[in-house]
């Protein structure tokens with residue numbers, strides 16, 4: 207058996223971040239990604255990076271590159287009513303003693319390229335179009351066979367294969383599936399209007415429109431709406447559907463609807479799912495990170511942030527414990543409550559958006575601020 211080797215299954219945001227952190231901690235790392243290249247594993251349009259994501263990216267040498275291509279903001283956001291009038295400022299949070307901004311936005315392909323380039327630079331091996339066929343955990347390592355017919359033995363295996371993880375059944379006793387929130391989201395890249403200099407949320411009668419700056423000249427529009435599970439929407443009807451839902455809006459959402467919502471092929475439509483796996487997040491030498499154990503709806507922009515933090519903390523725990531059982535137990539202990547808060551708060555915000563009358567006292571901006579302030583605490 208080779209020594210100090212880690213196989214990471216999944217070359218998404220969490221897997222790549224963990225690969226860099228673990229490589230920097232002295233492990234030999236191989237990532238296997240089922241998709242055929244860097245870009246085919248990217249979905250969605252843009253990514254919100256709250257300050258805690260930037261702190262974790264800074265720990266693996268990637269924060270500067272993200273801010274250089276993205277749009278760092280001076281505050282978290284604004285909340286507007288359906289006509290575009292300001293309801294509430296959302297200041298966000300800062301890390302004491304740090305210059306990092308409350309939030310940075312960038313495109314997903316940019317983030318994947320930055321993480322991939324850094325992983326290759328520090329000596330991580332990445333194989334695309336490849337995954338495991340079988341895993342057998344033993345006292346001395348994990349025996350792995352691959353879909354290309356090869357086989358090897360590794361010291362540890364990290365499951366970073368997303369919300370529908372195939373590694374998860376090797377760790378958890380129960381058959382865990384993501385829950386559909388009841389909302390789905392439209393997303394569309396648009397030119398960045400000057401006022402989109404932070405996250406802008408605009409409440410409508412039946413859904414929430416939002417704007418996120420993701421570059422000096424680029425932003426994205428999202429619209430979260432109640433949507434029947436499994437209800438199919440033809441790609442060529444997307445623009446009509448989105449325009450119809452944005453019809454009640456004035457102000458920014460109204461202007462964006464009229465100017466930019468016209469090309470159905472550019473609109474990404476995604477169901478919103480969530481999941482929080484019970485602790486512990488390891489079994490023997492196999493450990494899970496990212497959406498595989500805590501898939502988050504996008505309401506707080508924290509899913510990727512938590513996946514990146516997982517990788518950084520996992521590397522710290524392995525580096526500081528001689529015994530891997532203790533290292534993995536410490537990893538779950540440091541991550542569980544934090545991730546649970548993000549998952550459950552995101553679901554609460556989504557439920558409120560779907561039916562504000564059921565939760566008349568719900569404080570959307572207040573809960574967002576509470577989570578952001580909790581996230582700037584040390585991990």
Ligand SMILES: Cc1cc2nc3c(=O)[nH]c(=O)nc-3n(C[C@H](O)[C@H](O)[C@H](O)COP(=O)(O)OP(=O)(O)OC[C@H]3O[C@@H](n4cnc5c(N)ncnc54)[C@H](O)[C@@H]3O)c2cc1C
Pocket residue numbers: 215216217218219220221238239240241247248250252253254255336337338366367368369371372391476495496497498501502504507508509510511512513
């Ligand atoms: C529409 C949408 C918008 C979002 N917006 C934000 C946001 O603004 N900010 C934010 O922080 N988070 C956001 N999130 C959440 C964020 O994208 C996820 O939380 C994050 O990508 C999780 O990272 P991950 O590495 O765990 O999983 P993923 O990014 O899903 O990566 C998993 C990887 O594993 C690969 N894979 C799957 N199965 C296998 C297998 N069997 N073998 C090998 N490889 C495999 C996949 O191809 C993929 O590359 C959003 C999510 C969605 C759906």
